[in-house]
Amino acid sequence: MANNQVKSRRRFLTDAALLTGGIFVASGLKPLGALLYATERKNPNGPWYGMGIDLEKCIGCGRCADACKSENDVPREPFFFRTWVEQYTILNDGSMKITSPNGGIDGFKQEYPDEEIFKSFFVPKMCNHCVKSPCTQVCPVGAAFESPEGISLIDPNYCIGCGYCVQACPYGCRYIHPTRKVVDKCTMCYHRITKGLLPACVEVCPTGVKIFGDLNDPKSDLVRFKKEHSWQVLKPHMNTEPKVYYNGLRAEVR
Amino acid sequence: MPPQIKRLALLFALFIGLFLVVRHFLVPKSFGEFGHYRGLSLVENQAKTPKYAGEKACADCHQDISDLKSPNEHKSLSCETCHGPGLEHINSTDSIITVRVPKGREFCGMCHAKNAARKADNVVQINVADHNVGQNCTECHNPHSPWLTIK
Numbered sequence: 001m002a003n004n005q006v007k008s009r010r011r012f013l014t015d016a017a018l019l020t021g022g023i024f025v026a027s028g029l030k031p032l033g034a035l036l037y038a039t040e041r042k043n044p045n046g047p048w049y050g051m052g053i054d055l056e057k058c059i060g061c062g063r064c065a066d067a068c069k070s071e072n073d074v075p076r077e078p079f080f081f082r083t084w085v086e087q088y089t090i091l092n093d094g095s096m097k098i099t100s101p102n103g104g105i106d107g108f109k110q111e112y113p114d115e116e117i118f119k120s121f122f123v124p125k126m127c128n129h130c131v132k133s134p135c136t137q138v139c140p141v142g143a144a145f146e147s148p149e150g151i152s153l154i155d156p157n158y159c160i161g162c163g164y165c166v167q168a169c170p171y172g173c174r175y176i177h178p179t180r181k182v183v184d185k186c187t188m189c190y191h192r193i194t195k196g197l198l199p200a201c202v203e204v205c206p207t208g209v210k211i212f213g214d215l216n217d218p219k220s221d222l223v224r225f226k227k228e229h230s231w232q233v234l235k236p237h238m239n240t241e242p243k244v245y246y247n248g249l250r251a252e253v254r
Numbered sequence: 255m256p257p258q259i260k261r262l263a264l265l266f267a268l269f270i271g272l273f274l275v276v277r278h279f280l281v282p283k284s285f286g287e288f289g290h291y292r293g294l295s296l297v298e299n300q301a302k303t304p305k306y307a308g309e310k311a312c313a314d315c316h317q318d319i320s321d322l323k324s325p326n327e328h329k330s331l332s333c334e335t336c337h338g339p340g341l342e343h344i345n346s347t348d349s350i351i352t353v354r355v356p357k358g359r360e361f362c363g364m365c366h367a368k369n370a371a372r373k374a375d376n377v378v379q380i381n382v383a384d385h386n387v388g389q390n391c392t393e394c395h396n397p398h399s400p401w402l403t404i405k
């Protein structure tokens with residue numbers, strides 16, 4: 001009995017050691033990296049798109065959100081957005097108010113008198129087209145995917161509308177289309193950029209807040225933007241590696 | 255091998271075989287072409303028709319307005335910022351489909367209403383509540399050249 005116990009303990013220890021060692025070795029293997037990264041740069045010489053957003057210039061007119069709805073047939077009800085604008089208002093007592101009436105499409109009204117405001121600013125939001133996008137990783141059917149250009153897309157004919165990706169996106173950039181019952185999201189106007197046009201929100205922005213460009217092209221506007229500004233990404237602690245870069249992003253922005 | 259295991263194994267083999275056959279017919283041809291998704295979806299996503307034409311397309315016909323706008327404060331605005339999507343208008347014969355012409359103080363106010371979040375350097379701001387109340391902005395300002403005197 002005692003001998004058996006010693007044997008089984010020894011066996012347990014060797015098994016445990018083998019398992020730990022095996023996992024450690026396996027974690028270094030390259031094919032398993034595919035589980036961590038939603039997409040890999042298949043074509044390092046091809047385009048790799050991203051977006052720069054210069055908050056110093058945003059005047060909160062909401063034309064980007066309006067144009068996006070027109071261009072992409074997004075339902076006009078105020079709960080469905082591919083891109084929208086938020087107004088952050090920090091009051092003198094330290095409290096913070098975030099408003100986004102109809103995504104900014106109908107314009108913003110200043111809700112607090114100047115004397116009470118410590119700081120106020122606008123933040124346009126959109127899909128961050130993350131390199132390690134959680135939304136793509138959770139899709140059970142392969143309807144959420146990333147194009148070879150690094151753009152997070154939806155296959156509406158394949159989506160089953162389970163809404164798992166809506167939950168997974170840390171930036172709240174997806175919604176279930178009310179009539180088609182499938183997920184819809186920003187495509188960075190994939191149908192436009194592949195024809196040499198600019199995304200609709202970039203096209204209509206009156207102050208040039210949004211800079212669309214190819215991160216693989218050292219001469220692109222976006223690369224210059226990243227060189228000249230001390231940009232930040234939203235929620236870097238989520239380790240999603242967003243490709244939307246904000247200039248003048250304050251720590252208060254969530 | 256016990257007979258019940260044999261029977262179970264056969265059942266399993268049948269089930270897996272059936273699964274593979276069904277899978278073969280249900281999974282679309284282009285699935286996995288570029289990654290874990292339907293490759294054709296890329297083409298479908300590209301195929302959508304744009305609605306915004308871009309500023310160059312507008313200037314092809316409306317060069318006069320483009321020339322009026324380009325040297326002044328509104329030069330950074332695309333035509334479609336205010337006039338809305340224009341490709342349908344461009345493609346329509348005899349321009350039956352027109353672009354929108356925004357009217358009213360609210361529309362201009364979306365950019366020009368005084369707001370603590372707007373920087374003075376970026377945009378001229380007015381207090382909508384006491385700036386020539388009751389008048390339309392376009393009575394004094396030409397949207398294509400805001401400081402042009404209007405007769």
